[in-house]
Amino acid sequence: MPSSISIQASDRDSSKAVDSTTLVDIKPSRFSSFDPAYITKLVRTKDKKWLRERGGIEGVLLALETDKENGVRGDRTDIDSRRKAFGSNLFPQYNLRKTFRHFVLEAIKDPMIAVLFICAVLSLCLGIQKHGLRQGWQEGLTKILAILVVVIVSSSGKFWPIIQCLEFSVISSYIPETEVVRSSKWQRIPICRVLVGDVVFLKPGDQVPADGLFIDGCSLNTEMMRTDGQIDRIEVDAHENPFLFFGSTVVVGYARMLVTAVGKNVKHHGISLRGSSIDELKRITSIVGKSGKTVALLIFMVFLVRFLTGKLHDDNGKGVSFGGETTIGDVLAVIVGILATPTMIALTSTPEDLVSAVRTCLAYSMKRLMKIQILVREPLICHKVASVTTVCMNKTGTLTMDSMKVTKFWQGLNSNEVQHNLIAPSVLELLHQGIGLNTTQPPSRSSSSSPINSTEKTIFEWAVKQLGMDVESLKKSCTILETKPFNSKNRQSGVLISKNGDNTIHVHTKGAPEVIIPMCSHYYESTGNVKVMNEDSKALFEQILSGMAENGLRCIAFAHRNTLIRDFTIFQEQLILLGLVGLTHSCRSGTRETVEDCRRAGINVKLITGDNKVTATIMATKCGIIEPDYQPGEVIDGEEFQKFSSEERMAKIENICVLARATPDDKLLMVQSLKQKGHVVAFIGRGIGDARALREANVGLCFGTQGAEIVKACSAIVMSCKDFPFIIDILTWGRGIYDSVQIYTQFLLIASCVALVIDFVMAVSSSEPPGLSEVAISTGKIPFPVFQLLWMKLIAGTLAVLALNIEKPSQDVMRRPPRNLKEPLITAQMRKKIGAQVLYQIAIFLVIHFKGKSLFNVNAKEKDSLVLSTYILCQAFNIFNPRLSENIVEEMQKKKLFLSIIGLIISIQFIMVELLNGFSGTDRLGLGHWGLCIAFSAAPSMVTWFVRCMPSLANFRLPVLKPKID
Numbered sequence: 001m002p003s004s005i006s007i008q009a010s011d012r013d014s015s016k017a018v019d020s021t022t023l024v025d026i027k028p029s030r031f032s033s034f035d036p037a038y039i040t041k042l043v044r045t046k047d048k049k050w051l052r053e054r055g056g057i058e059g060v061l062l063a064l065e066t067d068k069e070n071g072v073r074g075d076r077t078d079i080d081s082r083r084k085a086f087g088s089n090l091f092p093q094y095n096l097r098k099t100f101r102h103f104v105l106e107a108i109k110d111p112m113i114a115v116l117f118i119c120a121v122l123s124l125c126l127g128i129q130k131h132g133l134r135q136g137w138q139e140g141l142t143k144i145l146a147i148l149v150v151v152i153v154s155s156s157g158k159f160w161p162i163i164q165c166l167e168f169s170v171i172s173s174y175i176p177e178t179e180v181v182r183s184s185k186w187q188r189i190p191i192c193r194v195l196v197g198d199v200v201f202l203k204p205g206d207q208v209p210a211d212g213l214f215i216d217g218c219s220l221n222t223e224m225m226r227t228d229g230q231i232d233r234i235e236v237d238a239h240e241n242p243f244l245f246f247g248s249t250v251v252v253g254y255a256r257m258l259v260t261a262v263g264k265n266v267k268h269h270g271i272s273l274r275g276s277s278i279d280e281l282k283r284i285t286s287i288v289g290k291s292g293k294t295v296a297l298l299i300f301m302v303f304l305v306r307f308l309t310g311k312l313h314d315d316n317g318k319g320v321s322f323g324g325e326t327t328i329g330d331v332l333a334v335i336v337g338i339l340a341t342p343t344m345i346a347l348t349s350t351p352e353d354l355v356s357a358v359r360t361c362l363a364y365s366m367k368r369l370m371k372i373q374i375l376v377r378e379p380l381i382c383h384k385v386a387s388v389t390t391v392c393m394n395k396t397g398t399l400t401m402d403s404m405k406v407t408k409f410w411q412g413l414n415s416n417e418v419q420h421n422l423i424a425p426s427v428l429e430l431l432h433q434g435i436g437l438n439t440t441q442p443p444s445r446s447s448s449s450s451p452i453n454s455t456e457k458t459i460f461e462w463a464v465k466q467l468g469m470d471v472e473s474l475k476k477s478c479t480i481l482e483t484k485p486f487n488s489k490n491r492q493s494g495v496l497i498s499k500n501g502d503n504t505i506h507v508h509t510k511g512a513p514e515v516i517i518p519m520c521s522h523y524y525e526s527t528g529n530v531k532v533m534n535e536d537s538k539a540l541f542e543q544i545l546s547g548m549a550e551n552g553l554r555c556i557a558f559a560h561r562n563t564l565i566r567d568f569t570i571f572q573e574q575l576i577l578l579g580l581v582g583l584t585h586s587c588r589s590g591t592r593e594t595v596e597d598c599r600r601a602g603i604n605v606k607l608i609t610g611d612n613k614v615t616a617t618i619m620a621t622k623c624g625i626i627e628p629d630y631q632p633g634e635v636i637d638g639e640e641f642q643k644f645s646s647e648e649r650m651a652k653i654e655n656i657c658v659l660a661r662a663t664p665d666d667k668l669l670m671v672q673s674l675k676q677k678g679h680v681v682a683f684i685g686r687g688i689g690d691a692r693a694l695r696e697a698n699v700g701l702c703f704g705t706q707g708a709e710i711v712k713a714c715s716a717i718v719m720s721c722k723d724f725p726f727i728i729d730i731l732t733w734g735r736g737i738y739d740s741v742q743i744y745t746q747f748l749l750i751a752s753c754v755a756l757v758i759d760f761v762m763a764v765s766s767s768e769p770p771g772l773s774e775v776a777i778s779t780g781k782i783p784f785p786v787f788q789l790l791w792m793k794l795i796a797g798t799l800a801v802l803a804l805n806i807e808k809p810s811q812d813v814m815r816r817p818p819r820n821l822k823e824p825l826i827t828a829q830m831r832k833k834i835g836a837q838v839l840y841q842i843a844i845f846l847v848i849h850f851k852g853k854s855l856f857n858v859n860a861k862e863k864d865s866l867v868l869s870t871y872i873l874c875q876a877f878n879i880f881n882p883r884l885s886e887n888i889v890e891e892m893q894k895k896k897l898f899l900s901i902i903g904l905i906i907s908i909q910f911i912m913v914e915l916l917n918g919f920s921g922t923d924r925l926g927l928g929h930w931g932l933c934i935a936f937s938a939a940p941s942m943v944t945w946f947v948r949c950m951p952s953l954a955n956f957r958l959p960v961l962k963p964k965i966d
Helices: 048-053 056-063 076-086 096-108 111-171 279-308 328-349 353-370 379-385 395-399 425-436 454-466 471-477 513-519 535-550 591-600 613-622 638-643 646-652 664-676 688-696 709-713 726-765 787-805 811-815 828-856 860-883 888-894 896-914 927-949
Strands: 003-009 020-026 177-182 185-190 199-202 211-225 231-235 249-261 374-376 390-393 400-411 478-487 492-499 505-511 520-524 530-532 554-563 575-587 604-608 635-637 658-660 681-685 699-703 717-719
Touching: 048 056, 056 211, 056 249, 096 111, 199 211, 211 478, 249 478, 249 688, 249 709, 279 328, 279 726, 353 374, 353 379, 353 726, 374 726, 379 699, 379 726, 390 395, 390 664, 395 400, 395 575, 395 613, 400 454, 425 454, 425 471, 425 505, 425 554, 425 575, 454 554, 454 575, 471 478, 478 505, 505 513, 513 520, 513 535, 513 554, 513 575, 535 554, 535 575, 535 613, 591 604, 591 726, 591 811, 604 613, 604 664, 613 635, 613 658, 635 638, 638 658, 638 664, 646 664, 658 664, 664 681, 664 688, 681 688, 688 699, 688 709, 717 726, 726 811, 726 828, 726 860, 828 860, 828 927, 860 896, 860 927
Parallel strands: 390 604, 390 681, 520 575, 604 658, 635 658, 681 699, 699 717
Antiparallel strands: 003 020, 177 185, 177 199, 199 249, 211 231, 211 249, 374 717, 400 575, 478 492, 492 505, 505 554, 520 530, 554 575
């Protein structure tokens, strides 16, 4: 109740005082009867004592001003007040501006960048002092701008993949949803809109959207991942453990929960389910970086010793050292040059672009996949996709369409194609109860809504249309006492109900016919008569089931029994069979062709299904997984598979093509056995029973974005499109992207190794000190201007990556066997190519450097331009060389964009040397010199192409000459 406060006032003149009283109503703030901060900690602390003191779940419901049946009010005022008191379920957003600034500051803090910047500033000051402000600023300012551009380009290269990943999550990733009741209406909302006080419905496969308390439900079990990656399975109930944690996943049962904490107040348990390493790339980066620093240190020592001993000379042949006629400015300039060159070598020798370019490469390819509705949740999974040797998949939702149709209904020993009004009312009522109440749908949800399970939903909707089932009146006429959720091991579910009119108790069970029929002692006919289930009738039912299986139908059996006991666990026999329902699936288009494509790529395909052997065999034959005359041992059931000893299983695992009547344990064991045998396994899952197999597989994939949250959480790749042929696109992507990473690694290692060797040789062989305008070939040249630093970075970090990823992966990658997962990134063949290219390029550059003036009739600056141009063109052809095929004309037609980028690199180099030579510090070259550059650069590619096109020497035979007989 509002409190009243009396306020008395009096006039200053006591003689005219008039007492007055004003009543002010002060409305207490919401949720003032408890500390909101503590209730958000309730689940985290598991404080059952506090919960009991507050009156249990009913007390918390009252305190949070909510109702377990009707939920919160849900109007704007109610939502705002709850968010103000308890917060929202939104988590902190990524600050893009802060992230980019972080990368820029990280680059600026690099000690080598700092040294270069100091050298550039000194260059600016000394240039102005020597040549005046009008002419002296150009060189120093160019260096400063070049360094800033390199910092920005480097930061952008690291930042761009983050933007792409965020774009993927916003545009194309699924948004988890949950089901809540507000103002008596059940509705699905994104979990980010969940409020404290919401009543949430949880079913198998759902992610718990926030911390909360168990209200009611049936057989609720959740799984939660610990920080060490292990899975804890937790049973939740109203008495022993009523606490539900954000991020855990429902695996069995259903429940209603009361949300007590959202957003940053929830307890976080989950970690990334998977993680791929790029240790090899980092190791390569470290080795090259250390080599560069060693070379830089050696060059610094050589220059320092020469400077101290007076053996350095300037352009005029004048010795440069302390004392004599050398000015302080000259000495300072030389010291800056001595420091700048080794620093630039050390800075650019570490191929940081190797890791960042791989990220860019992955982000670019992921963006392309998003256009065909494929979400890659773990980008670095590509190396495993490239190694897949076996694909395991379910039938439902993978080889077949999601939608099903009831095509057969048997009552007794007769197939009923008649209308529901010809079925006895008593039998029809029992069918309505067994179909309408024995579902995963909770009793508190909308009575008219369909079950979530696709099989249940199909039968449910068929019963409404064909059997005249009135869902609302059915649920009003019965009270559900207990439910038994479907269990994949015993393959059945059940419900215990009380009929409100006469208080009779009924047990309804449904499931696999081979499980339900042995539990039945009688069966109903459509007339309402009850017949004894003897051996003859059981044999007839077996024939009916065989006929349905041979037609590819999935069969569900329904059984019933009246009782006076409210104990569901004792009813495992003496049931009465109500009927058999047969459902059919439509096969997805292109399935058979996809299976054949997988085989051509060296990938085995295995079908793992819950259907019986006959149904599974028919589907596998239709899809081309097995031949009609398949061999013994290619098709087995889960029970037989489990009975194998470890040795038998390892001996037979590769021959098994179809695993029927498979439980989640069978699926997990199949994946584990294949991995133990040395296979790289991709598992395509759909339901909650596939979660453990998806988590265990090397590559987990699932179809659709509306499936169980645990399935998506365990999958590395989520395919919004539901066509099975898209698996070929994923396998092609994995192989293609891995090829691109290998080619780029090869390209960057060749460029870095050649640059380091030439840097060292040119530095120690020169008696001239490196001036302020000179840096290393790995950034430009010894002696090349700083401007070329940007150009080299652009080729290595941007254009090369773009060239390798601008085109879709060729289908040629699917014409070779999978790569070995244990094979290193740099294979033996790659090492040979890298070694050959490095030796060739070093030899060419040494000849040009030492003999170029006399051999090619050029001056010193033209010789330097010749070295730079040859180096750039060599790296351009290094990008092009691995993409060569025997049919080079056809390859060029397919790779027009790729060739355009290679042409762009060559064109920019030509423009820089011929038209921007003043700015870039180069000198023009004649046509003959350009011809030499192209010849030196293209020679290895032409030799490689020629060798590929040559016929094998083993198949070559000299013609046999017959002697001529006169």
